[in-house]
Amino acid sequence: MDNVENIIARCLQGDQAGFAALYDQFAPGLYRLCYSLVLNREDAEDVTQESFVYAFKNLHRYNARLSAFKTWLYTIAICRCRNIYRRQKPVLNLSHFLPAPKSDTPEASLARVSAKEAVETALAALNPRLREAIVLRYGHGLTFREIAEVMDCPPKTAESRVRLGHDALRGMLGPAGQGLLDELVSFAG
Amino acid sequence: MNLHLNCNDCRGFLPAYISRTLPPLPRQKVAAHLDSCETCYAAYVQQRDIERELTQQVPLIGRADSPRLNRIWTAVQGEMACPRRAALRRIPARYHLVTIVAIVGLLLPSLGFQALRQRQMALALPVQPTPTETIEVTSQAVAMATAECACWLEAASAEAPEFTVPAQPNYAPNISGTQVP
Numbered sequence: 001m002d003n004v005e006n007i008i009a010r011c012l013q014g015d016q017a018g019f020a021a022l023y024d025q026f027a028p029g030l031y032r033l034c035y036s037l038v039l040n041r042e043d044a045e046d047v048t049q050e051s052f053v054y055a056f057k058n059l060h061r062y063n064a065r066l067s068a069f070k071t072w073l074y075t076i077a078i079c080r081c082r083n084i085y086r087r088q089k090p091v092l093n094l095s096h097f098l099p100a101p102k103s104d105t106p107e108a109s110l111a112r113v114s115a116k117e118a119v120e121t122a123l124a125a126l127n128p129r130l131r132e133a134i135v136l137r138y139g140h141g142l143t144f145r146e147i148a149e150v151m152d153c154p155p156k157t158a159e160s161r162v163r164l165g166h167d168a169l170r171g172m173l174g175p176a177g178q179g180l181l182d183e184l185v186s187f188a189g
Numbered sequence: 190m191n192l193h194l195n196c197n198d199c200r201g202f203l204p205a206y207i208s209r210t211l212p213p214l215p216r217q218k219v220a221a222h223l224d225s226c227e228t229c230y231a232a233y234v235q236q237r238d239i240e241r242e243l244t245q246q247v248p249l250i251g252r253a254d255s256p257r258l259n260r261i262w263t264a265v266q267g268e269m270a271c272p273r274r275a276a277l278r279r280i281p282a283r284y285h286l287v288t289i290v291a292i293v294g295l296l297l298p299s300l301g302f303q304a305l306r307q308r309q310m311a312l313a314l315p316v317q318p319t320p321t322e323t324i325e326v327t328s329q330a331v332a333m334a335t336a337e338c339a340c341w342l343e344a345a346s347a348e349a350p351e352f353t354v355p356a357q358p359n360y361a362p363n364i365s366g367t368q369v370p
Contacts, residue, residue: 020262023265028252031251032248032252032253036251045257048261049268053268119243120250170236
């Protein structure tokens with residue numbers, strides 16, 4: 001696979017296949033980020049689409065020496081997500097879940113879905129800034145420095161937001177996690 | 190080397206300790222404190238478990254299936270080809286109204302100022318005097334004036350001295366009056 005700089009260079013020369021390659025590489029992650037933040041599929045689709053259109057139209061402005069393309073793209077998406085949740089409060093939509101792998105037993109699948117549901121519910125209850133930090137850290141594996149770039153704040157602030165989010169989630173997930181564990185033990189027994 | 194650390198500092202270092210981003214010296218201090226403090230160790234275990242759970246569960250949230258991503262890609266291509274004019278449509282009508290009122294509000298004072306200035310300039314211009322009596326120009330008066338002018342020219346030419354053309358072609362009178370031997 002070509003590296004991102006080469007693909008971007010191809011795009012700037014007008015190669016349409018380059019845009020498709022960029023989309024294939026970054027769309028799943030970007031959609032996941034948008035959904036985790038706005039917690040609504042339609043809004044997540046809109047934000048993903050708008051972010052890609054903006055990025056493709058302003059590709060000449062991207063400077064690889066300043067940040068990674070992924071970070072730049074996430075910054076664009078986060079700004080649009082902020083506009084969304086400034087307009088409306090996030091509405092949880094828990095009806096869509098991933099299909100379970102075939103190897104899963106129904107009980108394990110239920111437990112897995114419950115754990116995901118618990119995390120999603122806890123995330124929805126978090127302050128948006130803390131949710132952004134937690135999603136970027138645990139959902140996308142960004143370093144504190146990258147989180148700071150995306151969230152436009154100092155790295156120490158990003159670190160403290162992750163810590164605060166972590167503390168808040170610990171309070172919310174603690175009992176649920178214990179309940180899930182009990183549920184799994186009873187199924188195993 | 191002093192490895193002493195209090196509980197508050199240790200709790201502050203825990204996220205970085207768990208994510209392995211702590212420099213070696215503070216890491217040693219945290220490890221030493223966790224060995225000796227039961228409360229901090231319990232907090233560490235709880236935080237580590239939640240971190241693991243988040244690392245496993247958060248990436249599962251919002252995964253898009255292929256049809257959805259294809260649909261978004263089609264929309265992106267469509268918008269790249271012919272950009273939608275949704276930007277204006279999405280702005281509520283009340284914003285258009287406010288914009289128009291603001292533009293009118295900005296334009297009115299400047300228009301009023303211009304009108305005032307034009308009026309001041311018109312007042313400052315001198316007024317053309319009105320003629321007190323009208324002289325009727327007739328053909329007789331024109332003939333009289335022409336004859337008068339002719340008489341005057343004749344008298345002027347009679348009073349003027351006669352001009353003699355010099356014999357030499359490039360004659361120029363010597364003003365300084367120097368005598369050349």
